[in-house]
Amino acid sequence: MPVISSTKNLEALSLTLVAEFDAGVERVWQIWEDPRQLERWWGPPAYPATFERFDFQPGGKAGYYMTTPEGEKPRGWWKFTTIQAPNQLEFDDGFADENGDHVEAMGIAHATVTLEDLGGRTRMTIRSTFESEEQMQQMVEMGMEEGLKEAAGQIDALLAEHSHA
Incomplete structure (x- = not known):
């Protein structure tokens, strides 16, 4: 399992996941x-994600849906x-x-993804911050x-597949 830790911090309103990969x-x-x-x-195993829109640049937007086991x-x-990058x-x-319009009631979260080189391996940190404790x-x-x-x-299986590409 590549996940090293998952930390909830109510004071900072954050959830931080740290994982390491052999890539x-x-x-x-x-x-x-x-x-x-x-x-x-991106989606957990039973909830695959489909990205319909993906404008990967500052200010760009992505839109996706996950398909639940119930459809x-x-x-x-x-x-x-x-x-x-990178x-x-x-x-x-x-x-x-x-x-595809924003559901106001659910609020907005902010994610920061950081990739660190560990001499050929990579540490990935995903930190999500929230607007309120309730959210x-x-x-x-x-x-x-x-x-x-x-x-x-x-992610490991995906990285292994493309490692010789």
Whole structure:
């Protein structure tokens, strides 16, 4: 399991996941910048993600849905705020309705992804910050922490597949 730790900090309104991979930083960066690779791991195993829109540049937006085992399609959106290849990526994210529009009631979270070179291996840190304790609690109750761990658990297989590309 590549996940080293998952830490909730209510005071900082943050959830931080740290994982390490046997692949270089440039290779791990590809699983974020290529929507087809992102789809292979972003959703937990039983909730595959499909990115319908992916404008990977500061100010650009991504729109996706996950397909549940029951066939429902909850939607989400990202707005990229910082892209510093291949080490840092930041985006706002939230829930979307069936038209892809932001669902105000769920608020907006902000994700910071950092990739660090550990001499041929990569440490990936995903830090999500929330607007309020209530929003954070709601996300945790909806399974965000567990889902992120399960999603990250699929990355090793994806990296192994493309390592000789």
